[in-house]
Amino acid sequence: MQEKEVADKVDLLVQGIALKRFQSHSRFADIEVTKLEVPDPGIGGRWMALILIAGKSIRITFKVHFHEYVTRIVAANLYGKKPETLTVHQILDFIKEFCNLTAGGVKTQFETSNLTVGISLPLATRGFDDVFFPVPNQETGFGTSWLLTVPSGQFKCSTFIEVMDPKALDNVSFEVVEKADDGEVEFL
Amino acid sequence: MSTSINQDLQASHQILSLIEQAKTRSETTLDQLPGIYLVFRKDGIIMRSNEMSSTILEMNPENIIGTSIQKFFKSHIWTIFQAKMEQVLLENKAQEFEVPVLFKGEELIFYFHLSVFDVKSWTGLPLFAVIGHDVSQLRRMQKQLSEIFATIPLGILTVANSGKIDTQISSYTEPLLGRVNLAGLTLEDVVFSGAREKFNLANVEAINSLNSVFGQPEMLFEAIHDNLPQMVELNINSDVRYIRLTYQPIVIDGNVDRLLVVLEDRTQIVLAQIREAESKQLEEVSVRRILQIKKCAPDILEVLMEDMNHSVSEVKAIAESMDVRKLANCLHGIKGNARVAGFDYIKDTCHVLETNILQNGEKSDWNDVGQKIDSVILEWKEFYSLYRALYQNPDQQQNKTIEMDEGRIKKIQELFNKYNNLMQIGKQSEIGLLGERISLALRSFNFLPLEKLQSSIEMKVKETADQLGKMVKLNCTWGQIQVDPAVMTSISNCLLHLLNNAIAHGIESPEVRLQNGKEEVGHILVHFKESIGMIEAEVSDDGAGLDQKRIIQKALKNKLITIHNYGNMPKNDAYQLIFAPGFSTAEVVNDIAGRGIGLDAVQGSLAELGGSISVSENFPSGTKFSFNFRSSETISLDKNCIPFAGLVKSIQKALLEVQEEEGFKIGFSGFLYESKNIPGGLFYGDLRKLNLALTTYVGNFVEVNGSILVDLDVNSVHGEVHVTLKKSISENEKPSTDTPKRSSRLEFSLPLRLCEQYIRYHNGDLEKLSDGSLVLKFGTFLGPNQIPAFEVGLQEGIDPKKAVGTRDRLLEVASASGIVLHFTDATSRLQLCSSIGEADLGFMLGGTKDVLLKQLLRVIEVDQL
16 A cells, blocks of 8 residues: 555544544534545644654654633533533543543554554643644645534544555554443543 | 553653643733734734733634634724735834724724744744734823923923934924924024024033033033023014023933923013013103103293294204304203203203314214204103193193192102112112012003093094084093003094994984984993993993894805804894904995994904903993903913912011011911911912012001001912901001091002902902901912822833932922822823923922922913913
8 A cells, every 4th residue: 555545544544533432532422524625724723632643654643623612511521510610621631531532542453453553642732832733744744634523613633644654554454443432531 | 561651651641731731821821911912824814812812802712713813903904914914024024013903893002013923834824923002092191191292382302412402302392493303403503593692701601511511410510500591582483582491401320411401482571571661661761751841840841842942943954054153052052941941861962962063163973963963852852742741732631630739749759769769779670579569650650541532532423423414412421540541542442433333323313313203412321430450331322223134134244154043143142243353344334433443353452451342232222332441451470380388478578578668567367377377289370460469458558547467368169369458456446536548658559450450360359348358369279179189100211219319309399288199100191200201291300399399380280270
């Protein structure tokens, strides 16, 4: 497979895992995924959370731009509290955990196919900080963006995928495996 | 292994959490910046904002991301903003500018700092960071301040240590000096060069040394200060302007850093002083001539005058013929008559001339001889016209007036001698209230009775009536009123016009009058009466009255009113239209009534005399003009704001002075007695004129009533000071057998009329109480509770430590005058400042108590009075 082909498959994998993790994490079933045809360079929200999945063959940066007021409603479901009682810290933790779950899902999928990758700790910061990230090099990396739409608003997710060794991913299954929902959310 | 990884993760997580917290704090700080803070793309899309931006855009802080900065502005302002963005990119330099921002439909002025953000967006578009502060309030205050500055009639500028004028000058400076672009010029260019001719050597040396004092200790400036010109006379736009200069060094660390120069237009005051001096001189000369004429016995004088008149009429022709002997004889004859008559100037000049031509014969300087003869002729003409006025008036009116009061003439002579003695003792400015009072008395002596107008008015009325075929009976009551000669002329003109108007347009022809059931003779009544300080008059006739319809038609035709506003115009308002300029036309004023001055000019003349005029219907028929005016010309006052305690002290001093000079016994009461309990407060007025008036009233009161108690009190509600003159208690208690005598000293009775005006010019009034006391009320007084509190700040850049001394002195003088000052760190209208800068109303650092008090009082004067 070529790098682009691999990246597209990985992108779909991340999308699938992210959707499933978000559904289970937020207890919302009715969530839509809308792919943005052209990667959106804008700031998708006041806040941003991100996580890095990295191995010798591939490196994936997963970012979620979000607004506090949208997230507050979604997170309230999980915390079992009224939206207005949640602190900013809890809201940020919620999205960081979502990043962590998504990255964990990708890592598990790769490791099932004997491809070893590591994941970083998730980080939350201001959406504006996206401008400090390097501009994607179209020859070595591939960026995509998509929207996770919930009734209260949208989350703009984006992946930036760099494929160093496409052959190493020949044996990887890109079929999203349903993860048993253990009902536990772990906040570091 | 797994445990170790978990621990690593835990540790990394903790570090990241700390960094996140620190970052969040920084971001929160940016969010809470007091102005606008935005990062946006070149296409205007906002990528980062703060809370103030959300407030102005009235958007949730989260939704503002992704919207356009264009929403802040009107379209044309956005174009300007875009141009500034281009400029930032082109010059690679931040731009600072002010543009209005829309907020709830209003425009607020924001001061923006626009720069390129050092990271580009993913699209490659440059990012901009902008910080904006709302300066609307500041600009409003600046505008208010500018308006205040514009109302201060002072030129204020500073001279830098380079000797050049700074850019910061008060707005009045340029019009005052009649030139623009003063910054960068020197004082020499702007002020001194135009007036050098009148400087003395000391002035010139001081001006030349001025530049050398910059950077030097203040004492060096003090050494030259007294010799710097205090007043300059400049020709500005072909007018003479007198400008008073005040110099104040701006001292930093003990050395003169700059020089503050305050320029005050004193033209009106100086011209008034010149006029007053000329007028006084003329009065003195006239009085002297009258006294000389009156010294000579009338029967001898008659012969001498005719003889001299004959000789003087020939002397010029004889001089031109250069016949030495004949001229000497003629001069000798004039000299002899002049000696007998007591005309010293003519006598002395003729003597010198006679000696001169007899010594030099035909070689005499004939030009000089001709000039001296001209001066003799001029002096003679003055004497002769006075003589004719005194002795040869056909109805002997004036002659009678003067002759019937020989005692008065003697007293005036005494008065004049007293004044002359004072003049010889010292300069006029040093002769004190007594000298001024005598001078006023001499001036009042010239006042003429209005009744003098009777004969000429009667004659002119008859002439006009005959010419128009009307029968008129004039009835005048003059109220024994006397006025300044200049006022007499104005009133004569006004009266003549009103009478002509009445005859031409009011009184009907005898036939019409008979047809209307009136007697064929029309009646015109002229009535004058004097109330305190003002003369009131009426000219009424029993003629046809005013034609409201015709007046309205004329006013419409002459566009004095419009078709829209005449409909509801009350009848009386319509009548007043006849005073409008341009109302008089041939249709309304015929050749008789149109002669001389128009009704608008009558109104103008009366206004110049502090009066006014109105017209109304006369009952049962006809027209009535009612007018008033002051009995003398306008008085110029030099008003200042002073602490009330200062006023009390000054009045005490003046009363003690008159007591000592005249030997009066004056009892003090009220604040004059209880000087420890004098309240705070400020008084605004011409202290010297008031003291002159008060002491004159006191003197007159003593002369008339024999004893006096002077009480001083304030009426804070009316903003008035009350001085009550009453008989002293001890005098009241003992039964008086003496009948009070009229004043025998003319210096206390003659100037009363003018002194009364001084009181009135201070928003004042006089009230006679039933017990004979006289209350003089005058303002303007601000009680302690009426003085506003002021906020004083520090000029930007001033080190508060350096202002401590000035602040303490300022507080001390303010407190002593009952003025409340609050000191604040913020910028205020009143500032402690090192230079004039942007704060004309500031207080100069290093100023003495006197200077600070004067500045403070000036602020109150401008603000409140």
